[in-house]
Amino acid sequence: MEKIMLYIVGLFFIVGIIDYILGNKFKLGYGIENGIKSMGSLALSMVGILSITPIISDLLSKYVLSVFNKSLLDPSIISSSLIAVDMGGFKIAEAIGGSADIIYFSGILISSILGCTISFTIPLALGIIDEKHMDIFCNGILCGIITIPIGLFIGGILLKISLIEIVVSLLPIIIISILLIIGLYKIPSKMVIYFKRLAKGIFIIGLIGLGLQGLNSIVGISLVNNLLPLEEAITIVGKIAIFLAGSNVMLEVIKRFFSKQIITLERKLHINSDSVAALIGSLASAVIIFTDFDKLDNRGKVLCSAFSVSGAYVLGGQLAYVVAEAKEIALIYILVKLISGFLAILLALKVIKNDI
Incomplete structure (x- = not known):
């Protein structure tokens, strides 16, 4: 099944290439161009952090693993709860x-x-997003966070993990989710500061890794011995960019082919066209939701924010990374993210009802 999905994306990639050769006659070649152009920004954010994941892993193995030796909880559960899959989480x-x-x-x-x-x-x-939209954003994010354990439980079943292991593994997820919910609800302004600091910290760590790689690559000076080979990091980024190009074309075709269904979706969800466009676009990246947040109506803001927790990136850069690193579970990855994302939308619809 995973191969069928890859063949489909590959087919759209070829279609986009052909259209690009023909001068973007059908405007599909832009998806190829944007996907390949993303390699630069991907490299800036990923190469450094990927490069130092072996060092981080060694530190965790040395100082953290001993804490979990007599526990049923796998140590990777904690690290994966805090770091994105393509920012070193999987490595x-x-x-x-x-x-x-x-x-x-x-x-x-x-x-x-x-x-x-x-x-x-x-x-x-x-x-x-603007400060005035913070409450609506938090409402959506809370709905998304609440449904995470359900999707992950299903994922554990699909991976044929024992029930006791799934339950134990989900305990810290539930605790972290509860803390996030309390924080976003009780002290949203402080949470803004905490998350910005976390993002800045991860970015700085990535830049340090990039600096170490640059020093090693340009002048041959190796300050640390356990960097991921530059070729491996660049290869991962390249594969992601190429897959993203094919995915861009696929999403564009989907939007055109199902235009009538999209209009129906607007009516069913009672949201404007910009909200539907953002929801569909978030399948590739959540960036489109938040850059166009002002254009979304209030219901759309909540629904899109809720979906972004699990459903965003499912057909974008994340999928490209999963295909590059663990394609054998790509289908499970898609199912779990979509199930969690759609559950978040259902919960958000239940919560907002007619209030928004």
Whole structure:
């Protein structure tokens, strides 16, 4: 099934390339161009952090693993809850995790949902959206966070992890989720500061890693011995950019082909066209939600924010990373993120009812 999905994206990539050769006659080549152009920004944010994941893993192995030796809880659960899958979450889980299934559960599923939400989506949104929209944004994010354990539980079942392991693994997720909910509800202004600091810290760590790679690559000076080879980091980024290009074309075709259904969706959800466009666009990246937040109506703001926690990036850069690193569970990854995302929308609809 995973191969079928890859063939589909590959087909759209070729379609986009052909259109690009023809001078963007059908405006599909822009998806290819934007995908390939993303390589620069991806490299800036990813190469450094990927480069030093072996060092982080060694530190965790040395100072943290001993705490979990007599525990049923896998140490990768904690790290994956805080770091996005493509920002080192999977690589760290791979280094310190136990069985392959648990590594996939934490390094792919948890890291792509909760880890991404904490380390990327929330800091991104807080840095973009206007202060006046903060309450609406938080309402949506809370709905998204609440449904995370349900989606992850389903993911654990699909990975054939034992019930006791799933329950134990979900306990810290539930605790972290509860703390996030309390924080966003009780002290939203302070949470803004905390998340911005976290995002800044991760970015600085990534830049340090990039600096170490640059020094090693340009002048041959190696200040640390355990950097991920530059070629490996660049290869990952390149694969993501190429996959993202194909995914861009696919999403554009979907939007055109299902235009009537999209209009129906507007009516069903009682949201404006910009909100629907942002919701669909978030399948590739949540950035579109928050850069266009002012254009969304209030219901759309809540629904899109809720969906962004789990559903965002499912067909974008994250999927590209998963395909590059663990394509055997790509389908499970998609199912879990979409299930959690749609549950978040349903909860948001239940919460807002006719209040917004």
